Amino acid sequence: MVTDCETSLSFLALNGFVATKIEVFNHDTQEYETISLIDEEATAVSFRTETLTNEEIDEINLLLYTKEGFMISNEAYHKLSMSQRNYEKLAESLADIRKDVNSLQQISLGTQSFEVEWFLGGDWKFLACVCGLGAAIATHPCIWCKCQLYDKYDKRKEWSLVDITKGARTIQEIDQMSRGRARADQRYNVKKPPLFPSIPLDHVIIDSLHLFLRISDNLINLLILELRRMDEIEKKQTFNNGFERTKFKHMAGWESFLNDTLKIPFNWFICKETKKLKWRDLTGPEKMKLFRNIDFTQILPNHSKSADIFTVVDTIYGHNRHAEFI
Secondary structure (H helix, E strand, O other), rough: OHHHHHHHHHHHOOOOOOOOOEEEEEEEOOEEEEEOOOOOOOOOOOOOOOOOOOHHHHHHHHHHHHHHOOOOOOHHHHHHHOOOOHHHHHHOOOHHHHHHHHHHOOEEEOOOEEEEOOOEEEEEEHHHHHOOOOOOOOOOOOOOOOOOOOHHOOOOOOOOOOOHHHOOOOOHHHHHHOOOOOOHHHHEEEEOOOOOOOOHHEEEEOHHHHHHHHHHHHHHHHHHHHHHHHHOOOOOOOOOOOOOOOOOHHHHHHHHHHHHHOOOOOOOOOOOOOOOEEEEOOHHHHHHHHHHHHHHHHHHHOOOOOHHHHHHHHHHHHHOOOOOOO
């Protein structure tokens, strides 16, 4: 275990996330203990704390899963991950692959010929960059269609990922727009020519792990917010007298469900300095285990919308109950 921890920390450090301290939960004291990884007396350390963004948390999770799932070397992954942040660097590092993909459309074996069908996969940031598009916070963020950011909530409008009459993009259109001189608001977030113009957009597939982590985080945060509301502490900022589980039965029920039913270590705790309620984020495998076995009748007993909540979650995760994401 020690070796695995050291390997993971060194891998994260190589990719720009340097750990200076680690918090470990002590089951005997029911408190988190801080282990310093550096000599603070000999090292200039800033004690200004910053909260990681959702994108940074996703990136850390993706780094660790890639390392563990594919046993990739630190150097190889570092080179690729550094390149994917920049269009020009990506174009340069993928030059050989781009040449092969764009030229290799058919393979002959004896007297038979076979058409080569290429697919492009990755996370949203990588795919948008490779396809010549801008950031996901733009007015037209979708890789596959030209739906505006806030139109996705308008159920009166219909959009398609493949039907151009319903707003679908094409790789040819992106290429043409990147070379044109249209105003920014008429370019639909097109920034550069696509790096793989021979791969159609219906062959561009976002990885399920990236989607799973993001959606899971949002659903868990909304669930915790609902548990706080049911225990009438949604507006409570500080807990000067500790966290009495007998008073907050729904919050305690969530803790019990994770620990006792799913055997996932989880505890509410009060920060000594701020007196605010804290909890740890679940790891990827723990999230998969949670959503394969979640029971809203146990977590949200007598809730008027528990059936609707289950339907939403089952719609998202139902066909992936037994799937592996890496």
